[in-house]
Amino acid sequence: MVRNCVWRLAAGIILLVAVASTGVAQLASSSREVQSLRLYVLDGGVLASDPARYRLTADDVEETALAVAAYLIVHPRGILLWDAGAIADGERIPGGTGVEQRVLRHDGEERFVTLGPALVPQLNASGFAPADVTHLALSHYHWDHTANANAFAHATWLVPEIERDAMFADEPPGGVRLATYTALEQSRTVFITDDEHDVFGDGTVIIKQAPGHTEGHAVLYVKLAQTGSVLLSGDLYHYPAERTLGRLPTFEVSEEQTRRAREDVEAFLSRTGAALWIQHDLPAHRRLKKAPEYYD
Numbered sequence: 001m002v003r004n005c006v007w008r009l010a011a012g013i014i015l016l017v018a019v020a021s022t023g024v025a026q027l028a029s030s031s032r033e034v035q036s037l038r039l040y041v042l043d044g045g046v047l048a049s050d051p052a053r054y055r056l057t058a059d060d061v062e063e064t065a066l067a068v069a070a071y072l073i074v075h076p077r078g079i080l081l082w083d084a085g086a087i088a089d090g091e092r093i094p095g096g097t098g099v100e101q102r103v104l105r106h107d108g109e110e111r112f113v114t115l116g117p118a119l120v121p122q123l124n125a126s127g128f129a130p131a132d133v134t135h136l137a138l139s140h141y142h143w144d145h146t147a148n149a150n151a152f153a154h155a156t157w158l159v160p161e162i163e164r165d166a167m168f169a170d171e172p173p174g175g176v177r178l179a180t181y182t183a184l185e186q187s188r189t190v191f192i193t194d195d196e197h198d199v200f201g202d203g204t205v206i207i208k209q210a211p212g213h214t215e216g217h218a219v220l221y222v223k224l225a226q227t228g229s230v231l232l233s234g235d236l237y238h239y240p241a242e243r244t245l246g247r248l249p250t251f252e253v254s255e256e257q258t259r260r261a262r263e264d265v266e267a268f269l270s271r272t273g274a275a276l277w278i279q280h281d282l283p284a285h286r287r288l289k290k291a292p293e294y295y296d
């Protein structure tokens with residue numbers, strides 16, 4: 001009996017080591033291909049929207065609909081997924097790209113997304129599998145940024161503690177879909193404490209805290225050799241008109257914090273010379289190269 005248990009334990013350890021070493025081998029091979037930093041733009045479809053939720057009118061915006069995007073940042077030391085889309089690959093309704101899918105948020109409000117391509121096939125087309133992703137960071141917890149999060153629960157999750165606490169509170173925020181990220185509760189988690197968190201230790205990929213939209217909302221700075229530096233906005237802005245007209249969404253956790261975060265980020269942009277990429281800006285998103293093409 002005891003010997004049987006020992007055998008099982010030994011077999012289990014061997015299996016664990018085998019799985020772990022396989023994971024490392026896969027990671028090494030996909031990272032080795034990349035000598036310098038790359039940014040892949042992943043298309044997450046189009047989200048129906050109402051500019052009034054952002055204190056704007058239809059005349060203020062070029063298009064009322066919003067883009068949904070996720071980004072794969074491939075660094076020689078690891079691979080970061082920034083945001084995880086609005087519709088999980090496993091919940092897509094039949095019909096594929098171009099079909100409108102209804103989504104219910106935690107608070108019962110409905111939203112409509114015109115499907116783009118599924119997320120994992122975009123990774124695969126770029127030469128990566130979900131298992132290759134070493135780090136996951138979400139700009140914030142709203143449903144249109146978390147859809148495929150569970151597929152990356154094996155990665156190290158980089159999150160401010162206050163954001164994680166809100167996500168797993170007894171009563172989570174109304175704008176989430178809890179089921180899309182429940183697996184993250186068991187993820188290896190690194191709490192972001194610095195205002196600027198240097199993901200790979202060389203200053204090229206930095207998560208910058210920009211709270212207010214949610215408790216721990218953040219933006220992502222990526223310093224690319226050819227393209228130059230870009231700043232992925234999260235939901236600090238949705239439409240360019242929020243920036244030019246100084247308008248705030250109507251549903252911030254703290255408008256005061258968002259105002260301060262915007263001032264802080266604008267100063268950061270001036271200091272670094274980074275280009276601001278407003279993730280939800282549909283006309284701008286359409287102009288970007290999409291995976292498997294990439295920015296470097």
Ligand SMILES: [Zn+2]
Pocket residue numbers: 142144145235280
């Ligand atoms: Zn959003």
